[in-house]
Amino acid sequence: MKSNVKLLKKETIARDTMAFSFEKPENFEFRAGQFADFTLINPAETDTEGDTRGFSLVHAPFEPNLVVATRMRNTAYKRCLKNLPVGAGVALDGPYGDFTLHKTQATPAAFLIGGIGVTPVRSMIAQSLHDRTAHEITLLHACRTFEDFPFKAEFEQLASKHRRITYVPVASESAPDDWHGERGRVDEAMVMKYVPDLNRPIYYLAGPEGMVKAMRELLIRLNVNEDNIRTEEFAGY
Ligand SMILES: Cc1cc2nc3c(=O)[nH]c(=O)nc-3n(C[C@H](O)[C@H](O)[C@H](O)COP(=O)(O)OP(=O)(O)OC[C@H]3O[C@@H](n4cnc5c(N)ncnc54)[C@H](O)[C@@H]3O)c2cc1C
Incomplete structure (x- = not known):
């Protein structure tokens, strides 16, 4: 249209x-x-x-x-x-585009997101809550510093209210002492910490091309079935 x-x-x-x-x-x-x-x-x-x-x-x-x-x-x-x-x-x-939440609600969604790639995730989570779907949703959102996280307050509030939503901001370069998220790069150990059964979710990767590529390679190293990985590359970053 x-x-x-x-x-x-x-x-x-x-x-x-x-x-x-x-x-x-x-x-x-x-x-x-x-x-x-x-x-x-x-x-x-x-x-x-x-x-x-x-x-x-x-x-x-x-x-x-x-x-x-x-x-x-x-x-x-x-x-x-x-x-x-x-x-x-x-x-x-x-x-x-077809970067949209899967229909089977018993299958969890795991979002491994870089920077501004969080934009479609905000929409999917809001719609899922509005429709009261049962999806378990885990969002690992990586940005360089604590000042770079769009929608952080909103995601924190939603996660505190809804047990099926887990929000993990990951500051890769710098964060204050009282930072409640993770620090450093998203690696295998961090994914395994928040996604206990790696074979259950559909994975959604979005953000700059380099981040999406790195997360896909990480999931493949963890033996995740590639059919369960969906990506949205933000060309131009
Ligand atoms: C499906 C899809 C969804 C998208 N959704 C979003 C979204 O929600 N939000 C969003 O912000 N973007 C989104 N993008 C990316 C968006 O379309 C633009 O490409 C992006 O915002 C960059 O635009 P720009 O004007 O800053 O750079 P452009 O003028 O488009 O420049 C792009 C080129 O110049 C280089 N470049 C430009 N400025 C710099 C700089 N300061 N430092 C280093 N290199 C630079 C880039 O590396 C790139 O090669 C999406 C892209 C796709 C394909």
Whole structure:
């Protein structure tokens, strides 16, 4: 579906990371975890990468708006997006993708996520809670420092309220002394600590290409069946 959508709100949600809320067009239907292409209309500047980026939809289908979140790097597209006034439009094309939660609720979901790759996970968890599905969900979310975790407070709150949700922020480079998550890189021991039966879950890997590749290799070293691994590579990171 193609449509022009208005920006409703923009906010900083982690270091150099912003969320943008757009109005949802009538009849726009999608599944939690899907993405859409967002094209700037007559931007003030452009570069060789062009005026379109694909972004996963952060909010779930039951929620009223279309929300995306992104690391604000110094590219023409991101500068224009950051400066887009509330009320201005962008061209939406979507939804696309099949990075969506499996249907069999007795099978757990294990998310091994890098950085901004957490965006589709926020949507899947929110929809699963809304639909009261029975999936056991474990999210290991790796970022460099404690300031880099989007949705951390929300995930902590959901995990404290729902026993079937486990949230583990993993600060790979630095975190304060009172940090409640893990530290260092996600390795075999860390995965085994939070996923006691490695053969039960469907694994979801999302984020920068390097992270997704490393997590796939790690799971293969742990003899996980590759048929149970689903990936979403965020090209451009
Ligand atoms: C299915 C899918 C879903 C996605 N979902 C999201 C999402 O939810 N949120 C999100 O933020 N992104 C998402 N992406 C990635 C997104 O589409 C962009 O590619 C990404 O945000 C980078 O855009 P950019 O303007 O910062 O860089 P671009 O201008 O697109 O530049 C890309 C190229 O330049 C290099 N580059 C640019 N700036 C830098 C820099 N500062 N340092 C090092 N290298 C640099 C990159 O390595 C890359 O080779 C998704 C991608 C896919 C395919």
